[in-house]
Amino acid sequence: MTKLLDARGLNKSFGGVWALKDLNVDQTPGETLGMIGPNGSGKTTFINAVTGHLSLDSGEVSLGGNRITGRKPHAIAQAGLIRTYQAVRVYGQFPVIENLRVAGLPHFRRLGLSDPLDGADALLSKLKLKEKKETLAGALTLFEQRRLELAMRLISRPKLIMLDEPVGGLNPGEIREMIQLLKELRSECALFVIEHTMKVIMELADRVVVLVSGEMIANGAPAAILQDANVIRQYLGSIRVTSR
Amino acid sequence: MTLENILLNGMAVITTGLIVGAIFSLVAAGVTIMYGTIWFPNASNGQFFMLAALLMWSLVVNWGLSPFLGAVVVIVGSIPFSLVLEKFLVRPFYNVPNRNIVYFIMTLGLAQIFAGAFTGTYGRWSDQFSLPAAWPGAILLGPFPFPRTRLLVLVIALTLLAGLFVFLRLHRVGRALRAVFQNREAAILRGVDVRRIYRFSFVLAMLVITMGGVLFAMAYGFDLTMAWTMAIIGFAIMIVGGPGSVLGSVVIGMIFGFTQAVVSLFASPTLAAFSYLVVMLIILLVKPSGLFAR
Amino acid sequence: MIFRRAAVVGLVLLALLLPFLLSANRFYAFILGVTYLYVLWSSGMNLLSGFTGLMPLMYAGLAGIGAYTSVNLVMKFGVSFWLAMPAGALAAAVVGVVLGLPSLRLRGFYFTLSGLVIQTALTMLFVYIPQFTGGDTGISQIPPPMISLPGDKSFALTGVWLEEALAVAALLTVYVVHRVTRSTWGKYLVAIREDDLLTEALGIGVTRYRVLAFFISSLFAGVGGAFYAHYMGFVSPRSFDVLTSMNIWLIVGFGGQGTILGPIVGTIILAPIPYIMQELYLYKDIVYGSLIVFTTIFLPRGVYGSVLFHRRNRALSRSSAQGKTEAARL
DSSP: OOOSEEEEEEEEEETTEEEEEEEEEEEOTTOOEEEEOOTTSSHHHHHHHHTTSSOOSEEEEEETTEEOTTOOHHHHHHHTEEEOOSSOOOOTTSBHHHHHHHHHTTTTTTTTOSSTTTTHHHHHHHTTOGGGTTSBGGGSOHHHHHHHHHHHHHTTOOSEEEEESTTTTOOHHHHHHHHHHHHHHTTTSEEEEEOSOHHHHHHHOSEEEEEETTEEEEEEOHHHHHHOHHHHHHTGGGSOOOOO | OOHHHHHHHHHHHHHHHHHHHHHHHHHHHHHHHIIIIIOOOOTTHHHHHHHHHHHHHIIIIISOOOHHHHHHHHHHHHHHHHHHHIIIIIGGGTTOTTHHHHHHHHHHHHHHHHHHHHHHTHHHHOSEEOOOOSSOSEEEETTEEEEHHHHHHHHHHHHHHHHHHHHHHHSHHHHHHHHHHHOHHHHHHTTOOHHHHHHHHHHHHHHHHHHHHHHHHHHOOEETTHHHHHHHHHHHHHHHHOTTOHHHHHHHHHHHHHHHHHHHHHSOHHHHHHHHHHHHHHHHHHOTTOTTOO | OHHHHHHHHHHHHHHHHHHHHTTTOHHHHHHHHHHHHHHHHHHHHHHHHHHHOOOOTTHHHHHHHHHHHHHHHHHHHOOOHHHHHHHHHHHHHHHHHHHHTGGGGSOHHHHHHHHHHHHHHHHHHHHHOHHHHOGGGOBOOOOOOEEEETTTEEEEOOHHHHHHHHHHHHHHHHHHHHHHHHSHHHHHHHHHHHOHHHHHHTTOOHHHHHHHHHHHHHHHHHHHHHHHHHHHSOBOGGGGSHHHHHHHHHHHHHHOTTOSHHHHHHHHHHTTHHHHTSTTGGGHHHHHHHHHHHHHHHOTTHHHHHHHHHHHHHHHHHHHHHTOOOOOOO
C-alpha cells in the first residue's frame, strides 16, 4: 500500500550539530501519527524539513507516492501537505473570513471549486467560529485562533495536516474540546501531531514516534510507548501527563 | 619604469594602504560595534566621519588652533553629542523588534539632513578641504621620504585599533559589550545592564568614527563627496567582515585600504569604490553573515 | 457608496482640468506637472514598499534607466516617444528584476542595504558612461513627446498638453495599482507583507509574487523616468540618485504605505515644497531629511495611514463593547 507520508534517511545538521540523524518516518493512509520528544529533539525541524521550509542534507520525502523532496513550501502545500506553527500564526489585521479567503485562494481552482470560500461557512460552523466571521483575527482568543488556523488549513482540502503542538497554551477545558475537534477532523484528512501534552497523543494517535536528539528511539502504539523503559528514561521521566 | 620609480610607487602604495586601511578599519569598527551590539545600522556614519573632519578644518584653518588641540576638542566634543543622539534617536527603539530597519531609514534621513547642511555651509566656503601638516617635514625611511604627519597618523590609528581590541577582549565593560552582541538574553541573565551597554557602545562607536575622521583630516585633503563614499565603505567592510566582528572590520578594512591605494595608482578611486560595492553585494547574497561570522 | 463614487469621479475630472485652469501661470503649472509625476512614481513604489513592506532604494536608478533609454532612442534614433517610453520602462523593469531578485530573500535591513548598494552602483554607472548619459554634465534639450498627425505633420506636447499627458499617466497608474490591490494578487501581496512565512506555508509562492511586484513597480519607475526626462528637457545622474529614491519613499511613507490615497496625499503635501521654497532650495535636503526622521519616529503609518488606523481602532473598541466588529478594509 502506498504510504501517505514516507520520509527516509533524513539528515540535517546545523554547523556540526545533528538535528535529524538518519531518520525514517512513515505514515499509512487512515492512521493518525503522533510524534513526541524532549525540547530540541528535532520535532519542529522534522516538520520544517518535510514541508520544504528547511533544506535537507540528505534524505527523501514522498507524499502519497509522489516525491516532494526539495520542493518549495508553497508547492508542497499545493500537493496536499500543510502544516501549522507552534506559536499560532494568523493574519491579525484581517477579519476571520478574509483569513479564510487568503487560505482558500491558492487552491480553489485546483480543487475545481467556483469560489475560494466554497465550504467556508460549513467549516466555520464546525469549528464554532461562525459568529466571529467578521472579527479581526487579532481580537480572537488563543483557542479561537488555533481553530482559525485549522480552518485555514482545512479549506485547502489537504491530504495531511502536520500540527505542531496544537494545544500549546490552552487550558484543560480547551484541550478537551480541541481533542474532540481533532477526532472529528480525522475523517476529513490525515493528521500528524507533535505534542508535549500526553493526553492528546493518547487519545488521538494510532501510533507514536519518539524522537530524541534527531533519532527515533521508539515507534509503536501509545500504550506500549508509555511502558517502554527507554522512552521513560529519555523523555517521559521529565514530563507530566495531564490528569483527566 | 626605473627600479627607483617602481620602489617609490610601491612604498607609496604600502604607506597609503596602511594609513587608509587603518582609518577604514576604525570607521568600520565603529559601524560594526553599533550594529552588532545595539542592532543600529548607521547610514550616516560617513556624515559623522566627515563632520569630524570638517570641524577639524574649521578649528585649524579658521580658528588657528593647533591640529593636536583641535583633535582633542573634536574627539572629546563627540561624547556629549553622541549622548544626546542616543537619548533621542536611539533609545526610544531599544525594544522594537524590527528596529534595525527603522534605524537604517532614520539614519538615511539624518544623512540627508547633514548632506544638505554641509552643502549649504561648508560647500559654499570651499570645494576642497585640507589642513596644514600637524608635524611638518618628512622622515627618511631608507631613501624614501615619509611625511611626518602621516607617519604619526598611522601610528596613532594602529594604536587606537590595538587599544580597541584589547579593551573588547580584556576589559570588563568591553567583554560585556561582546556578551550583549553574542546573546542579549544570556547577557541579561548574567547581570549585564543592557541599556547602559547600549549607551556605551553607541558613544564608543561614535568616538571611534570621530577619531577616524580627525585622523583622516590630518593626513589627507578631502571634499564633500567623501561622506557617502565613506558610508558605503563602512558598510561594505562591516558586511564582508561580518557584522559585529571587530576583527573582521580590521582585516577587511586593511584589505580595502590597500585595494584603494593600488587602484588609485592605475585608475580612478571611484573604481575602487565600485569594487567594494560589488564585493559587498556578493557577500550579502552568498554569505550574509560575513567572512568572520561567529 | 454613491457619495464615494461621485467623489472619485469629481477628483478625476479635477485632475484632468487643473492643467488648463493653471496653464496661464507657468510656475504653478510646472508644480502641477511635477506633482503628477511624483504621484505616478510614488504609486509605483507603493506597490513594492507599501504592499511588500520593503524599501526599494534603487527605484531612482531604475527611473534613470527608463529616462536614459528613452532619451537615447528619441534623440539618437529618432524613435517616437510613445515607443521609446515603453522601451525605457521595460528596460527598467528587466534591470529591476535582475538586480532585485537575488536580494529579495534578504530580510529587512539587508534588503534595504542591497538596494542602497545597487542604487549607488547605478549612479556611478550613469556618471561613467557618458556615451549614453552625458556623464555629470547630463543631457539637455531633450525634445518633448510628439504626436504624429495625418498628413505628415506632428504636434509637440508641450506646456499644458504635456501636463495633461502627465495627468492621464498619473491617473492610469493609480488605476492600475488600485486594480492590483483588489485582485487576488493584491491580496497575496498584503498577506506576504503581514506574514510571509505563513503565506508561503498556506500554498502561496511568496517569491514569485514579490518578483511580479518588483517588475510592475520597476516598470512604473521607468515610465516616470522617461516622462521626467522629456518634461524637464534635461537629465543628469543627480536627478536619479539615492536622495531621489529616499524622497519618493518619503512621499509614500509620509502619505501612508499600502493605501491608494496615501501616496497621493503625500505627493500633494511634499512634492511642491522644493519649488515653493525657491530661495531656500538649498534647504530642501534638510527639510526632507528631517521629515524622514520625523516619519520614522512619529508617523510610521503616514498621514493617511494613521487616519485609517485610528478609524479602525475606534471601530474595534466600539464594537467589542457591542460584541461584533466591523470588517476591516484592506
